[in-house]
Amino acid sequence: SYVLTQPPSVSVAPGQTATITCGGNNIVAKSVHWHQQKPGQAPVVVVYNDIDRPSGIPERFSGSNSGSAATLTISGVEAGDEADYYCQVWHGGADHEGVFGGGTKLTVL
Amino acid sequence: EQLVESGGGVVQSGTSLRLSCRTSDSAFYGYAFHWVRQAPGKGLVWLATISDDGDAKFYATAAKGRFRISRDDSTSTLSLQMSGLRPDDSGVYYCARGLAGDPPDPYTMWGQGTMVSVFS
Numbered sequence: 001s002y003v004l005t006q007p008p009s010v011s012v013a014p015g016q017t018a019t020i021t022c023g024g025n026n027i028v029a030k031s032v033h034w035h036q037q038k039p040g041q042a043p044v045v046v047v048y049n050d051i052d053r054p055s056g057i058p059e060r061f062s063g064s065n066s067g068s069a070a071t072l073t074i075s076g077v078e079a080g081d082e083a084d085y086y087c088q089v090w091h092g093g094a095d096h097e098g099v100f101g102g103g104t105k106l107t108v109l
Numbered sequence: 110e111q112l113v114e115s116g117g118g119v120v121q122s123g124t125s126l127r128l129s130c131r132t133s134d135s136a137f138y139g140y141a142f143h144w145v146r147q148a149p150g151k152g153l154v155w156l157a158t159i160s161d162d163g164d165a166k167f168y169a170t171a172a173k174g175r176f177r178i179s180r181d182d183s184t185s186t187l188s189l190q191m192s193g194l195r196p197d198d199s200g201v202y203y204c205a206r207g208l209a210g211d212p213p214d215p216y217t218m219w220g221q222g223t224m225v226s227v228f229s
Contacts, residue, residue, distance in 0.1 A: 001170070007210050014193075020149075031212070031214075031215070033215040033216065035153070035216070037153075042203060042219045042220065042222055043153065043203070043205075043219050044219065045215060045216055045217070045219075048216075049215060054217075069117060072122035082154075084152075086152065086153050088153075088155075088214070088215075088216070090212035090213065090214045092211065096165075096167040096215070097155065097167060097169060098143060098145075098155030098158060098167075098169075099155065100145075100152060100153045100154060100155060101152075102152050103152040103153070108191060
């Protein structure tokens with residue numbers, strides 16, 4: 001099965017830039033999606049298809065997928081961005097499975 | 110548009126439970142759907158996916174043979190029939206809407222979740 005690897009935690013001061021990585025075998029060949037989950041709430045998609053943002057998601061949230069990892073970047077971090085972030089792909093081929101990374105806890109200092 | 114799950118509860122190990130996820134007709138027909146589980150204090154885990162036409166169904170190893178995903182387009186309802194429940198099946202179960210075609214994502218909408226607790 002396909003595995004996505006994320007750092008367990010990232011800490012950043014308000015106003016700074018947070019970078020969360022998501023590694024996987026040949027991940028550049030997949031479409032990576034990012035979900036934000038605040039405590040006690042359902043997840044929300046913040047970036048899909050590597051780089052696209054749903055309507056209503058601030059431009060501060062951006063994604064990329066190149067090299068050995070996909071990346072979620074949050075610029076000008078705010079206290080309200082503190083949450084768990086999960087990367088996710090659909091792994092096709094013979095397996096046909098949805099895959100989530102283990103999640104990254106973003107702490108705003 | 111929103112997805113509304115129901116059917117969760119506290120059940121004994123070995124029993125069955127059926128979860129449902131409803132939405133409006135326009136938000137249901139023509140979309141793939143997924144079930145995702147989150148154990149207490151843990152991350153999101155994909156369980157199952159059903160295609161937009163219901164012909165294709167995919168399961169995680171943890172769900173194969175015990176869980177069955179289905180859809181009823183006439184009532185705009187997604188279901189997850191779970192049998193042989195175990196304590197490690199406990200958690201919040203989310204339904205999520207995907208897209209038609211292959212791959213059946215991204216997830217375009219999440220439900221609020223329904224809690225399942227399995228005791229031994």
